Amino acid sequence: MTAPRSPLHGRKLGDRRVVVDRPHAAYFRYAGDGTMVAKAAASGPTSVVGKRVARVRSFIFGKPLTNAQEIGERLSKKLALPIFSSDAISSSAYATDEILRVLVLAGIAWMTWSIWVAAAIALMLTIVAFSYRQVCRGYPSGGGAYVVARENLGPNFGLVAAAALMVDYVMTVAVSSASALANLATAFEGIAPYKVELGALIIVLVTAANLRGIRESGNIFAIPTYMFVGMALLAIVVGLVNTATGAAHHLAAPPFAEQPGVQAFTILLLLKAFAGGSVALTGVEAIANGVPAFKPPEAKNAANTLIIMAVLLGTIFIGLTFVGLQYGVQATTAQGPTVLGQVGSAVFGGGFLFIMLQISAALILFLACNTSFNAFPRLAAILAQDDCMPRQFAFRGDRLAFSWGIVVLAAVAIAMLYAFNASVDALIPLYSVGVFICFTLSQAGMVIHWRKERSSGWAWRSLVNGFGAILTGVVFLVVAYEKFGNGAWMVLIFIPTLIAMMVFVRHQYASSARQLEMRPGSAVPQPHRHNRVVIPIPGVNRATVQALNVARSITTDIRAVYVSDDAEKTDAVRERWANAVPDVPLVVVESPYRALIAPFVAYLDVLDRTWPNDSEKPITFVLIPEYVARSWWERILYNQAAKQLRATLLGRAHTVVINIPYRRDESRAAASAAEVEPAGTLVAADNGRGH
């Protein structure tokens, strides 16, 4: 028993009981079979400063959550929809503009083709959504295109998909924060010079919200998404009613309207319009990456949410394009009103509802980056589990969020903002290139998946996915060709660079795993190498004695080494050592150049060289006595040489470095353990000096 207790008397004569201590209970909980589960107290910091930092972290990011609470952090469909779909749904706010901007090059009359282009894109959306729905069900551990490509096309294609997706997620964050600021700057001109700093601030705020955990960030970001969906659908319904009742009339040309061109209306132009409008598909894959974030049944819920998202996105996109066509809206330059703005103004007449529509559109564009903050860290975590990224990316933080992925995404996106001066025009060509690579790979992977699986309906499913792969592949080529000169070439450099990095990391982990691997079933033999201990001593004191006692528990081959630049002091130390520890040799290394570390290391080298070549090198334990500092200023005063020595010796072959801490409150115990006379004199002579 840790603290014997006297028995307590009961109500009846002779009844006695003893209340037993439970020393583990504050920190651990037994979970059976010799397993102890650490409680929050065992996982938290122990120092005063650490506790204060933890309190601040808890205030900003929330209290740490346990693994068991993970299920409570899972997302319902209604919360997952805004979290994973804000990027995709927000793109319906500007996709029609992209189509009209291309078609207008052939003249106003050809803009009526916008509805057919939108319909073709909606068809592609249907195919892609159908494909990702199968991905959710077939690969419920998440990972989306990466996992599909890895499993069906090979690991290297998986890395291509992963790299393309990661680049696109970074660009989504940079572009959405830059475009949100560009929108704000049109209303508040004063902020224009501070766009980069404000963009960085937005990213930091979204990062902080995401570090609070997926559910809390979902609660924060859900309202703008639903608000936009509601307002956009209302605008479409009112527009359709107006069309049906003949109340929809063509509007006058908006300010800053794109000037109609005189280009021939060719297949290439149509393809360019198709590629331009295909930005509507960005973000569609995010749900397939994050299947494990859903409440059970995860795969079913994710697949259903994906369909809801695709239906909403398709409806808003086609609806806005159709209603816009009825009102004769036109594409404008960056200074002019958007298609959404023109439609809203036409159907709501510029009143309260119009303002609400514009606010909701601004908010959803503002928060589109949140999808990346959920999808990127999950993808990075899966890659880390596959040893393609540093393993830190797979660790969950206090709030069960993949903190490393979140922070790295934010840091890279902020760097992009600085590099491109938060210019939307400069950033946009880099956007949406990668996503079509991963669409193509995932669809191609699904073709092979169906062919391998041969389940019911495999033939038509693989046909649909094959068609989708060709379609998205063509879009990728068109997008890459169109944007190449404007900066997309950088993406085509980033992606191979990322792949090379991931291959390098994978190779490193595989190599270390091979070196550490034990033969299965092999028994660990007794150690057969000779051990020796070398103790660098700063003098003869209680810390040295403590190190000596530890050394004696390891081996009998012990030597102390005293590096000295002072002959007088050396004699005193030698004499005291001979009296106190006559059985352990003291080697004095005189250092006329006053160096302490290098002569000691050189001595270890000499020791190694003197060992016979025909026998295995011994293991040299270097025991470094250290005085345990009790405050920050003691940390400055003591152990500087010990720290340097430790740093120098780390990684040295056949050498084990051990710190032997000496605490002031151990003085009595050490004094009694030390067989030196008189101990008090020794401490008085050398206490702390030289540490």
Next chain:
Amino acid sequence: MPEAYTPVFRRAVIALSGGPIDNAIVRLALEVTRHSHAELIAVHVVELDWTQPLDADVAERSEDAQRVLDAAEGVAELMHGKLEAVLVQARDVGAAIVDEAAARDADLLIMGLPYRTRFGGEFAIGRAIPYALKNAPCAVWVVREPMGEESL
């Protein structure tokens, strides 16, 4: 007709035996005292025979004994409740539970009862519960686990 009332408890002792009913009675206690914010004390008694001294180092080293209380704490944590866990060594389980409840001035003692039958089919209630029913100064609730299908 006497007026129906819901009793309000300040402090309840839950006697845990390490059986499957422990979880249920901890949950019940947490539910019952949720609104009154009553103090909950889970007690597990390790019975020592006379071959060992009463303060022998038995329960503290027994992972099984500690686990009984740890499991109860786990249930309380999941239900966002608070529970003090007390491990006791005694010669007689019933007396130790009643004494602990009395010493802590508890106004409710909750005990679980597994459904067991002796050879011949007679229901076995054990010794601790009858002792508590007879001697506990506070209210005693006994929660019997449901009969197994083979008993029906």
